[in-house]
Amino acid sequence: MRMTTLLVALWFGATSLAAVADDAALRDQSTSAGLKPVPYGLQPVSDNPLTREKIELGRMLFFDPRLSASGFISCNSCHNLGTGGDDNMPTSVGHGWQTGPRNSPTVLNAVFNAAQFWDGRAADLKEQAKGPVQAGVEMANTPEAVVVTLNSMPEYVERFGRAFPGEDDPVSFDNMAKAIEAFEVTLVTPNAPFDQWLEGNDGALSDKQKAGLGLFLDKGCAACHSGINFGGQDYYPFGLIKRPGADILPPEDKGRFQVTETASDEYVFRAAPLRNIALTAPYFHSGQIWDLEQAVAVMGTAQLGTELTDEEAATIAEFLRSLTGEQPVVEYPLLPVETAATPKPQL
């Protein structure tokens, strides 16, 4: 026992010294692998100029349960800004207490993803925002009913007018989605320890985290998980080397195949963004793995063909915890008051 302890201590000592000495090299390697910090400031999005009025309106809509047929479920129900921008459930609860088919992805930093949803079926956040509002197992509403609801409240009518000035018909389902996108653009988490380190602060990562970053790069994780979001940029078969069990990869959910109907897209999913991963258990589209170390190990086996040791998985997980950034601080919105014309809750 004493010998083992000594060896572990020596191993950590060696790792520590190596990491400290090699910060510059590790930083170069990270940059070469395409790892980037979360930028400050608002990311421009296509066909949707960002204004204060639009962002403010989007904040209201994001929290407004009256976008759902029941009047009970808002965007924030499943993309809870208090818990990492998701709901900490395997799959979300929706209309009628149904559960959805896939784990709710975080809304945080979603603007940096190349496309939205696990299968990338929405090109951007404004297209994404229309999905759950209409999904029968989520908010179960219709575009027509949403527009009636919004038009029934004078404060919304006025705010849509100011957010979309000069438009003939500002209160529309499309503009609802644009306003929500504008708010979501603000939901970014800069200044994570990794970002501070990448920008030159050697002390922002622990030695173990630096060792984890080294493993993350050397084992090939960054081949799929890179860019600002450490993922979210492209699509890969889940089980590239070895298909995981049916609990993790249920055979009935064929991923991107359902979007493209292309055989090579069977069980293909967008590489999960790893920002704030420590806040967003459970993991994978099936949401069955609660433990970050275990999720890392599954990735090693399934995607890299590598049986990571427990120590390696734990060290990589410790690095991933350095991707938790400053969470957005949001004022809870005061919502417009209903009128006699507002549709009643449909349970």
Added chain:
Amino acid sequence: MRMTTLLVALWFGATSLAAVADDAALRDQSTSAGLKPVPYGLQPVSDNPLTREKIELGRMLFFDPRLSASGFISCNSCHNLGTGGDDNMPTSVGHGWQTGPRNSPTVLNAVFNAAQFWDGRAADLKEQAKGPVQAGVEMANTPEAVVVTLNSMPEYVERFGRAFPGEDDPVSFDNMAKAIEAFEVTLVTPNAPFDQWLEGNDGALSDKQKAGLGLFLDKGCAACHSGINFGGQDYYPFGLIKRPGADILPPEDKGRFQVTETASDEYVFRAAPLRNIALTAPYFHSGQIWDLEQAVAVMGTAQLGTELTDEEAATIAEFLRSLTGEQPVVEYPLLPVETAATPKPQL
């Protein structure tokens, strides 16, 4: 037609002049009837010293869906601070998409009520807070499971320690309730137009609102609806003079009788507080009346034995709209991160 219009105009003109002339008298009458403004500052509550740490903890707990068995329902789900402190539903959606037996009362200004719930079965807010957490049709949790959940998250353990310093066992179900009470003490809405008027600003109420206040006092509404909250102070039979229909007063809900088992308490309820009533439709414990004018008319018939004219009901309703105060502005809390020890969602 022209004659009618003229008469209406004359009637309004007379009302207007009378109201302006009689502000001082109306103010005296209001004060004599026990109407009071919402005070600024924190209302002390029994056995629960208010500290910044406790209020801050309570804010987190109020918004934390992990107090429910499902991990989906928080206090704010039914007492939504964005929509007047309630949920704008006849009766609330709870665990398993069940609906509760009574309309969700607003949490705003609840600290000024003599007791909590429609039947007053909780003496104060800290007792109230324990109810929905355990109710099978609401959050469906147990005190034991809540304590396990809270203890599983180091940030909660630390915050309970700071909110309840010197206690041997700070993370308890009782202290959860005390922290929520402390936060709810902050949820008051001062400076409503009526309050401004009562404190001397003649222009804060419109002439119609002053006429409505006059009717409110002359017809006897203030006999039950007085104090800071315009209600919430005592218990009265619903249908004192004439029992409303079964849609409004379902025969199976005997109100305070279920608490006291005293025959004279059949269909007795706490007088509903009228603060922010314009934000909290639908009305009554059964939540079947969406229109404020109609609710006023029902009260006239059921409680006063008076068939109010449409004009009278509308004028009183217009006065009641002056009871909407400044809504609390709350920062949406960042909640503690879960650990492997956190109980999983129980759907």
